[in-house]
Amino acid sequence: MDFKYDEKAEALRKQIREFVKENLPQDKERGMFSEEHDDDEWAFSMNMSKKLSEIGWLTMSWPKAYGGMDASVWERCILGEEAGYWGIPGLGMGVSGTAWVGPSMMLFGTEEQKKKYLPLIASGDPDGVWCTGYSEPDAGSDMASLQTRAERVGDEYIINGQKVWTSAAHRSRWCWMACRTDPDAKRKHDGLSVIIVDMKSEGVTIRPIPNIIGAHYFNEIFFKDVRVPAENLVGKENNGWNQLMQALAFERGIALGASSRGMRLLDELVQYTKETGDFKRSEIRQKLADLAVDIRALRILALEAAWKASKGEMVIYEPSRDKAYNDEVMEKMGIIGTEIIGAYAQVDPMCVSKKWKRILGMIEGNYWGAAGMAIAAGTTDTMRNIIAQFGLGLPRGY
Ligand SMILES: Cc1cc2nc3c(=O)[nH]c(=O)nc-3n(C[C@H](O)[C@H](O)[C@H](O)COP(=O)(O)OP(=O)(O)OC[C@H]3O[C@@H](n4cnc5c(N)ncnc54)[C@H](O)[C@@H]3O)c2cc1C
Secondary structure (H helix, E strand, C coil): CCCCCCHHHHHHHHHHHHHHHHHCCCCCCCCCCHHHHCHHHHHHHHHHHHHHHHHCCCCCCCCHHHCCCCCCHHHHHHHHHHHHHHCCCCCCCECCHHHHHHHHHHHHCCHHHHHHHHHHHHCCCHHHCEEEECCECCECCCHHHCCCEEEEECCEEEEEEEECCCCCHHHCCEEEEEEECCCCCCCHHHHEEEEEEECCCCCEEEEEEECCCCCEEEEEEEEEEEEEEHHHEECCCCCHHHHHHHHHHHHHCCHHHHHHHHHHHHHHHHHHHHHHCHHHCHHHHHHHHHHHHHHHHHHHHHHHHHHHHHCCCCCCCHHHHHHHHHHHHHHHHHHHHHHHHHHHHCCCCCCCCHHHCCHHHHHHHHHHHHHHHCCCCCCHHHHHHHHHHHHCCCCCCC
16 A cells, blocks of 8 residues: 655645635634534635635535546545644535535436536535435434435425434535435335435424534424425435445545544644643653554554545445544543643633633544544444444344
């Protein structure tokens, strides 16, 4: 395996760093969930999406015809690394137009859908912002049990049901939604479809669910006789399960950005302990060294998955492997960071007051965010089940 970035990729890294210098003050706090919660933060993030779109970086790996730059896997990796390290906001277009809605649509969507929705995402426009509607009150890890019904009536689907934990629904124009289209299918996995829902449709009600620190990040969404044109079906009716598994594999491929985010946190912690003198304590040195090993290992795993993808190989269980590992590393970073900065990590998790903030609010972000990130996109247990089945070839355990 050769992980060396080529000259073109390294030149891109330089350009991104210049962009960061000009556009992203590095004294800005990096608390978690603030974008979706706070109107000003959201506006800042959308403004950044627009700038990234104008350069072409927002969707750089997409084909030019849909607003991309045809960038290589390695160029995309550089952007992921730099975005993670410098905390560049606005790359998602909601949760997440760029990372899985667009790529899945390219695989399964009709030409009309690609022409309509992909350039909207690539433009960084508020009308290109998406949320993802999978989870329901009785369907989380067992997603195939979802009950939200989409009934075909003439040239429309009529949707009734409820979604829950829908991140950024209150900021989104569209929902990438999993529905039950065949309630009589023998296997529950076989009756599902992916349907695009306009969040402005009549019959859609969004209610906030405050998260562990009181931020408005999640929502529940109620659908009452929502009429959706049949052309909003993505791929084949009742083939949703396969499409959803692909979309989730895209969603779980976050480890490279996460490892550089970890690297930044580590750099900041090391600097902090130098300033406070804490670096003299051997238990602190050990813990920081331990973190450094984990973060580098995570990066190598993520690069291996990218390397396989760059050769056109299928990446099947690797995103789950990397996400499971990241879930643990992130928790560890939050705990070690909290041990180092102490109560500062606890008193103001939303980083409202500058008074309590240390290290740009990054420890608070990790401490309070790690538990949720280990559940989002599938729990760590679910990731381990996938590794067991597809990585180790073990039979399903349930
Ligand atoms: C930050 C965050 C953002 C989210 N954003 C979205 C979103 O935008 N859209 C969306 O649709 N959903 C979203 N979710 C919901 C998320 O996908 C679900 O919470 C997740 O899939 C788990 O489902 P559950 O909460 O119903 O827990 P359950 O599935 O009930 O799991 C409970 C516990 O049982 C374990 N468990 C369950 N089944 C098994 C098994 N077969 N083997 C071993 N252990 C098992 C789990 O690991 C977990 O510990 C988000 C969640 C979080 C925390």
